[in-house]
Amino acid sequence: MGPMPVDEGVSMDDLLREFVTETNESLDVVDVELVRFEQDPNNAKILDNIFRLVHTIKGTCGFLGLPRLELLAHAAETLMGKFRDGAPATKEAVTVVLATIDRIKQILESLERDQREPDGADQDLIADLEHMVERIAAPKAAGTEPLQTVGTLAPQVLERRLRPGEDSLDDLERAFRNTPVDSRPAKPVKAAAEAAAVEDEAARGAGQSIRVTVDTIEKLMTMVSELVLTRNQLLEIARHHEESEFKTPLQRLSNVTAELQEGVMKTRMQPIGNAWQKFPRIVRDLCNELGKEIDLDMQGAGTELDRQVLDLIKDPLTHMVRNSADHGLETPAERRAAGKPEHGRIRLSAYHEGGHIIVQVADDGRGLDTERIRSKAVAQGLVSEAEAARLSEAQIHKFIFAPGFSTVAKVTNVSGRGVGMDVVRTNIDQIGGAIDVKSVAGVGLSFTIKIPLTLAIVAALIVEAGGERFAIPQLSVVELVRARNGGEHRIERIKDMAVLRLREKLLPLARLSTLLGVATGTADDIEGGYIVVTQVGSQVFGIVVDSVFDTEEIVVKPMSSKLRHITMFSGNTILGDGSVIMIVDPNGVAQALGSTATTQMAAEEAAAARPSESVEPGMSLLLFRAGSSQLKAVPLSLITRLEEIDARKIELSNGRHMVQYRGQLMPLVSMHDDGKVKGEGAQPLLVFSDGTRAMALVVDEIVDIVEERLDIQVAGQGNGVLGSAIIKGQATEIIDVGHFLPLAFEDWFRRKVQPGRLKPRAVLLIDDSPFFRNMLTPVLQAAGYAVTSVGSAQEALTLIKDGGQFDVAITDIDMPEMDGFEFAEAVRDDALMAGLPVIALSSVVSAEALERGRQVGFHDYVAKFDRQGLIAALKEQTDLGHAA
């Protein structure tokens, strides 16, 4: 056998590498051209082009000794030969050829990796191809032989038999003769319909080009960057010497440098069409798969941008085109019904605008489903129902960029694989771009992406912090604000975090010098500084710096490998004055601020917006929905367990819903007005138990657990609602557990209380917070106590002195005027009340507090929200009292 061994010798490796590169390029062209040919089967020129490319691939494979590729290419070529002979280019036939190209690409991939053809056979595809040849081998249509061999063909004889897939010399000769010689520049054809594609082709065929490695270009770019910096330095120096003889040559140097920079930048530029190349094929395949008819229209394919940027937007664009084809465009039947042309249309366009390039992906499909996005946004807690109702359609549409957002109900093969527009947006954010969406129901959807031309040179704001200068990329800077006390923009403090109130939004602030550990002077002296309002994705925050210089065009240089682990910096650069400065990475700052900061912010923002009685800091609340879409909350500590049961296990007994739970029948209480309970599916429950008995609240959905400062607006709506509070920016009903407990325990309650004693034990509850009084009273009542609640210790003392009879007193510690300790002392020191047990309630249970409590005569000390602990303590104290 003739072929040379592939893995021997450096030159062979080079040859192979070049072959792989070239073949891949050729195949990309074949991909596009085949789709074009399918739509325009009479275009012999396209077919010739395809045929030539495949033939070249086949020939080279034979030469390099790559039998699998050779056989595949041959079989594909044979089929295409039939097309050329006038056989119809059916959809099936083209599909098989495209599949073959995919296989060839796979083989090339492993060839590049392993330097040899992978094992395996392609008999399946080859059989398909041969079968297709037989099927379409139609009688030669008249007049479809445009290519005539000129001159005489001498019969040629080969001294051996042809190898499979080999062409006879005659065939080869014919192929050579039929190959148009491309010595003249391609005509600048500009038929409107195929302008983009032809333009692209012209660029490829006409311009003299050489292949240069990316490395070479990168190195050139680095050197030019350095030249630019040196020029800047020189200009800086010259600025200090008014009349210098250097002035004129320096100006010239400056201009040349600028031109050179532009020139080198140009070499890094690639037409955006390179990123679009695969789309015709993708759309064609999608059409077949989805039974749709789609025209793909590409405008401005020649618009150039930096290859680095190009690489980064390839995937987002692909995703958007797939989305349009899959979800955006309707089926032909649907379109007909809607009075639209059957052919859907996806339009890609690109053009320059300022230092940016604008790319649009538009379709004339059904547009976004505003209602679905709205309800999904509400369901995901991105916005409250009330707010959602106020938002405009355009504002609602923007939710598709929110993390994890996807409205697609069913996951299709094509898109909806969990990668949504949020990923697209993240990719675009990363390169300092922006994306916007416009949608009109029934008319279509369009995405507009604005991306910078290059990432190599960026504008940066030069700032000072801790005596050092730093650069902050302008792309992420929203605005600059002067921080001043009492000024227009107030700085406030929430817990340990400084925040800026800017146009009714609260932004978390971080001092750059503190973040970087170079702070001098007092740690948090923000006043007098400047706030660089920065945006990373949807996160907006303020970076506080000591002073701000100007904006400079900087050339981003990678950080030293020894410093790359510092997430606060994305690189460094040399300024015009020759000094090196660090480029602050806004992503790193955002990370350092943390997502907790933003969630906290949202909550605080809501709280701050509504000044009201602040009750207690930091309470764990369970957020859930039940009965209505309104968010509801209950202190987590009151809940024994969260359960999810199979709704089919719910039994109806005596007209009440019950479920077997831990060997007992547990009553269920629905919060629906009609007491309805789900018939099937998973049913989340909030289980309340006081040790022996348990009941459960039936809820629709458990939403979240939050640590929240409660700003409750007490409103006596009854029906188990203590009042409303703003939690995470949403109005939330605080549930009165005590209301629901008797609903479940009614009979038990009566049975337990009635026979024992006629008079329930009397509890005096002292708390300055109406919220806690309202919350605890029913809980205690449900446990069988008669409760009297008062808002202050003085009131309590007066009540007792006036002859009130109580078995036990429960008092809050932290109260204005007279606190719990003083109250206990007063009780202890008064002969009349000395026997009264006092239980202290506190959110702080420290060893010190316990000790002090013992000294002043507290009989027990219970943490607030420890309902079971409180009931147990009450039981102990009252039983003791009665036993005595």
Add this chain to the structure above:
Amino acid sequence: MNGENATRRMREYVTAVIGGQLFGLPILRVQDVFMPERLTRVPLAPPEISGVLNLRGRIVTLIDMRCRLGMPARAGDAPPMAIGVESRGESFGLLIDSVGEVLELDDAGREPNPINLDPRLARMSLGIHRLDGQLLMLLDVERVLDIGTTAIAA
């Protein structure tokens, strides 16, 4: 010195004084010797890294050799010098107290590290040459530049 025989293999070293000790670096590794100016310190950097500076358009990372070798910090009198080296396409400057002459030394005269040598120093030393009245320690440039950053990143 008595190493003048047929196996004699001479190498040139740039010598430098760091914390009173004489060190040698293979001259082939040395790009230049310069006086660091306009040093920019890098917040959050490992302590061995004094900062970065612009040397003829290149960004050079300066390594404080005293810190790297576990010696006490310099008392600020004479301006420090730096020896420029390159590694994997990056430029580094090794911050030293003063630079000495270039010495030609015979490989045969090189002795292994004394066993009681500080292990931190021993890791960065290729061996010892006995000179008139003092010892010269040969620095392994790659080991010197092998500054762990993972621990800090974690």
